[in-house]
Each structure stands twice: as structure tokens, then as C-alpha cells.
Amino acid sequence: MNILPNISFFNKFLLVIACMAFVQCTNENMKIEVYETSKSGNALTLISDFKTAEKVVNMTIDPEVTFQTIVGFGGSFTEASASLLNQLSKEKREEILQAYFGDNGAKYSLSRTHMASCDFSKSNYTYAKLENDLDLKGFTIEDDVDDLIPMILEAKKISKEGFKIIASPWTAPPWMKDNNHYVGGKLLPQYYDVFALYFSKYLEAYKGKGIDIWGLTAINEPHGNGSNWESTHFTPKEMTDFVENHLGPKLEKDGWGDVKILGYDQNRAGIKEWVDEMFRSDKSSKYFAGTAFHWYESTYEVFPEALSYAHHKAPNKLLIETEGCVDSEVPKWRNDQWYWEMEATDWGWDWASEKDKYLHPKYAPVNRYAIDIIGCLNNYVNGWVDWNMVLNKQGGPNWFKNWCVAPVIVDAEKDEVYYTPLYYVMTHFSRFMRPGALKIKCDIDQKYLHATAVKNPDGTIAVAVFNPINEAVTVKLKLNNQFQTWTINPHAIQTILINNHK
Secondary structure, rough: OOOOOOOOOHHHHHHHHHOOHHOOEEOOEEEEEEEEEOOOOOOOOOOOOOOOOOOOEEEEEEEEEEEEEOOEEEEEEHHHHHHHHHHHHHHHHHHHHHHOOOOOOOOOOOEEEEEOOOOOOOOOOOOOOOOOOOOOOOOOOHHHOOOOOHHHHHEEEEHHOOEEEEEEEOOOOHHHHHHOOOOOOEEOHHHHHHHHHHHHHHHHHHHHHOOOOOHHHHHHOHHHHHHHOOOOOOOHHHHHHHHHHHHHHHHHOOOOOEEEEEEEEEEHHHHHHHHHHHHHHHHHHOOOOOOEEOOOOOOOOOHHHHHHHHHHHHOEEEEEEEEEEEEEEOOOOOOOOOOHHHOOOOOHHHHHHHHHHOOOOOOOOOHHHHHHHHHOOOOOOEEEEEEEEEEEEEOOHHHHOOOOOOOOEEEEEEEEEEEOHHHHHHHHHHHOOOOOOOOEEEEEEOOOOOOEEEEEEOOOOEEEEEEOOOOOOOOOOOOOOEEEEEEEEEOEEEEEOOOOOO
């Protein structure tokens, strides 16, 4: 039952956080706090009253068995989101950024942005507007000054702990490509050094605005996107050659050697051939901090074999999901139930080949987010980044009109904001699983639930549990020979915070 009726979802969350220290489920040995978002209406609601369910799951957590280190969770700064924030009142703009970055909000710790234009820009643009400008003397980030940069800077002011930014170019400047176009084509070999300089100039220009970039990907979606919007095609060997012989050495020479370079940056099912090439030798591995990937290959499959292969190929390198969203859908405005129902479809519903159609059934957006993030954490992934933070009721704006869903939807004309259930799902991870946390062993003995757990730097343990079925499930937890029991409602996600484990 929702314990805070007649208050907006986000205000409920603020009140919950304010009182989190006062409501706890306890036994003699262990204290836990249970936060739930559910189809029945809970929105990060602190739960303290549980009834035993017919279905029971036994969970065992062992904090001594550790896996990957968490880098963070968050969303992306896009021109689409930034331009919408500029259309809202000052109060609503700040409310949204507080909801994402504030101490009483989601506390996003990892983010992404685009270098020059992408599909969620208002138009095509490049930072290198002068053709054959081999020294990039005309390099300019002027197109980012009105919308994108102010959004990032305001988020920085709000975030007390800070957040990391990964920057990705969707395309090289058209004049560097074999088709002289924003969409498709390849980077001509004679411009490899110039494109490497392009990255260095970008890092310098953004630092001049007060924005440090933590990581880069060499290109967004090197396989292309069906020649729809900005792209530049690379094979695994071409990208590895570019990073090993041009981008890596250039950044090192120019003083950007600490900036992380992530390879690949497309769907995880194809990750094997990329990591084989990226980590082919010590010389190439030196410049890759890890591998970036997206989730669009399937609406339900996490591809654990692919992720496991990538991890074991380079155990000390990062695995970061850099983009995922409910694509090919117009957002449903103030209709929470839709996000819990199997009604959404993605690009593959219409366009996937016959042999791959099974990977793209109708799905529930909440289920997709929760299962994917948990599945990623259970398969060596260090960080997970959502796509646009804010979109309008149409699922834009963007120049290509490929409408998508974001966790926060706005009606700029009416100055109204809708926090979809996806916002709360993201917050279950970003708020309670902090950078530097260690993924720890978490086993369950039934397939009713999806679960994962981390140990935070402050010693707390955060457990995420998702229940996609129509029945409540009681969880019996064993941790260091201590025991605790609680129940998760049907169609619900919970975060369980354990404060005093021994």
C-alpha cells in the first residue's frame, strides 16, 4: 500500500528520504531498510509492514566473495534534454536537475554526452566547420554553449559527490569521411591524426568551460544505424588501429592520458570480435580502459555469455553500458500502468530479420530496465547509463524524429513534469549503489525473482530485487549467519539497505 497518498511521486520520494533513518525492519542481529516501487503505486516508498507470502525465496549474501567495482549509474546529457530544460520555468528546471543529481534525488554518478550532433540534437553540426582545416584552427564548441553546457554545469553545482562524464562522437566531421556526409561512411585514413586532434581539442574546450571529461568512446555505434542519423563506420581492426596508433598516443602527448578510452560502443551481442581485436596485444590494450556497449540487440536478453567473454578476455578492463532506452515509442503521459505492462515495442518488432524477431517481443519498460541492470551487474558490468534524461510528450525533440522515452517527460508549454516509473527504477540503483562499491555474491534458490547485491564504500550493503510475477514473494535472507525476512509485492522492484551486518 502506498504510505504517502495524495502527494506527487517525486515529493513522496523526498519525504521518504527525509525519514529513512527512522523506519527500519529489525531483528536481533540485522537492520534493514526496504524501498519499493511497484505497479500498485509505490514510488521508492519505505516499507515496514510485511505479510508472509505463499511463495518463498531463500537468498544468501556473502560479502567476502567480491567481483567488479562499480563506477556508477546515470543518464545522458543531450541537446534535446538541455533545450527542453531551457523552455521550462527556473523552478521546474531546478526541480528536475535536483531529482537527478541532488542529495535528495537519484544522485547520478555516471553520465554520457555527445561530441557534436547526434540524433537527439536539433540539427546536424560539427566542431570542425572549416573543410581541410588540418590543424583545426577553426575548432569551436559554439553549438553547445546555449543548451548542453549550461545543463552540465548546473548539474555539477547540484551534485555534491560529483559525477563522471563519458563523451562520444556520433560521426567524424563530414569532410574527413569518404562520403562527405554526416550519415554513414568511413573516416579516411589520411585524417586519422586530425580526428585524434579533434578529441584533444574537445577535451581542452570543455575543460575551459569548467567541465572535465572522464571517458571517451572512439565512435558511437561503429556498425552504423541503417544510414538514418549521424554515424561513422569502423571495423574492429580499424577502430583498434585508430586508438592504438593515433588517438591514444595523441591524448597521452597532449596531457589527457588519464582520460579513459572505451572501445566498441554498440550492441553487446557483437562484443566478442571487438574485444578480441581491442586486446590483441599489450600495445593495443594499453590505450583501452574498457569496452562500452548498448542494449538494443534484444528487449529481454542480457547476453551473459558475451559479457562474461569480454570480462575474461580482459579482466582488469571496464565494461560499461553506455546507452539504453525505450526506443520507437512515444512516451505515455501520466500513465504509470503502461510502464508496467507488456505493450511497448522496439525497432526490432518491425525491422529485425526473421531469425532475430524472437529477440524483440512486446515488453514492459520497467521489466526491461530492472532485469537488464540486474543482469549486467551479475555479469561483470561496472556501470550503466540511460539515454536522454528529459524528453517531451512526443518523445523528442530531435532532427530525425526517432521518438523515444525518457525517465522524465515534460510539457514545456504548460510547464509540467512527469516522473515516469523508469525514473524510480534508475534511482533504486543510482542512489543506493555508489561509486567504488564492490559487487558481492548474491544467490537465490528460485527463479521468481531477479536479484543482485553490492557492498558500498561506507560498509552498507545494497540489494536490488525485482519481482515480475503476479504474486508477492517472501525473501528469507542469510548474511554472515544472520537472518532477516521481508516480502516484495507483485510487479515491484525493491532496494534493501543493510546497515549493521557483521
